[in-house]
Amino acid sequence: MKVSRLAQDITLKELSLGYPGKVLMANLNAVLPAGKISVILGGSGCGKSTLLRHILGLNVPVSGEIFLGETNLTKLKDEDELRLIRTRMGVLFQDGAMLGSLTLGENVALPLQEHTELPDVIIEEVVNMKLRMVGLGEFTHYFPNQLSGGMRKRAGLARAMVMDPTTLLCDEPSSGLDPITAADLDQLILKLKETFNVTTVVVTHDLDSLFNIADHVVVLHQGRCLYQGDLDGLRDSDDEYLIDFLERRPTIIDNSMARSVKFRSRL
Numbered sequence: 001m002k003v004s005r006l007a008q009d010i011t012l013k014e015l016s017l018g019y020p021g022k023v024l025m026a027n028l029n030a031v032l033p034a035g036k037i038s039v040i041l042g043g044s045g046c047g048k049s050t051l052l053r054h055i056l057g058l059n060v061p062v063s064g065e066i067f068l069g070e071t072n073l074t075k076l077k078d079e080d081e082l083r084l085i086r087t088r089m090g091v092l093f094q095d096g097a098m099l100g101s102l103t104l105g106e107n108v109a110l111p112l113q114e115h116t117e118l119p120d121v122i123i124e125e126v127v128n129m130k131l132r133m134v135g136l137g138e139f140t141h142y143f144p145n146q147l148s149g150g151m152r153k154r155a156g157l158a159r160a161m162v163m164d165p166t167t168l169l170c171d172e173p174s175s176g177l178d179p180i181t182a183a184d185l186d187q188l189i190l191k192l193k194e195t196f197n198v199t200t201v202v203v204t205h206d207l208d209s210l211f212n213i214a215d216h217v218v219v220l221h222q223g224r225c226l227y228q229g230d231l232d233g234l235r236d237s238d239d240e241y242l243i244d245f246l247e248r249r250p251t252i253i254d255n256s257m258a259r260s261v262k263f264r265s266r267l
């Protein structure tokens, strides 16, 4: 199977997804455009991270299909084909997912060691290049616990980009970061899109981040796609939920999110 080296659309067709005994989303239709940043918004627990897991092929949909360009990811039966496609997808996990016993350089090298036959000296060169790209060129020999939260996210981005993916999936990149560090990370995500033309999908609750980076927005609510389009359309929407969501009013958002807002307000 040939895997494209160009950025491609991600298309969700009549996609229903969830876990045994629990359907989170039904008949979702959306296109996440090639080479653009799509931001996925939605209340806590609506299934945003689950959607990323489905795009990655880690979960199987209840029904419906996910396409990367022309390739129907949900029809790929061969593990080798899936693995090959996954090498073209970089992922920044919510917690950064660095192995604490390895240095930054060793963490970033892992995908290259697992998926390529490159000699160590070349791997070292690529790793150094990727760490420089995210502003961590001086920190190759540091361990994750010696870095700030923002630096760990940057390192996570270096690892996500180490195989030169055409798709970059980021799960709540700004979670746990102060607004300035989060804004710096937004700039880095924009730079990666512009430099490498990756199709980027960002799951976030962070409205500042949304307005900083989104070319395309998908809002999920009550198991369906409530909005997809650009930022202007989102701002102009007269949908009550969207208006309240954008004004951060906790009154009508999902109960689970309302609980977390209430909890935070007590801290």
Ligand SMILES: Nc1ncnc2c1ncn2[C@@H]1O[C@H](COP(=O)(O)OP(=O)(O)OP(=O)(O)O)[C@@H](O)[C@H]1O
Pocket: 019, 020, 024, 042, 043, 044, 045, 046, 047, 048, 049, 050, 051
């Ligand atoms: N492996 C699993 N098995 C069963 N249910 C799960 C599993 N993983 C997640 N869930 C449930 O699926 C729902 C959606 O979870 P998910 O993490 O996708 O939501 P989310 O929109 O990303 O939430 P948040 O914004 O809070 O991160 C939640 O109710 C969660 O408890």
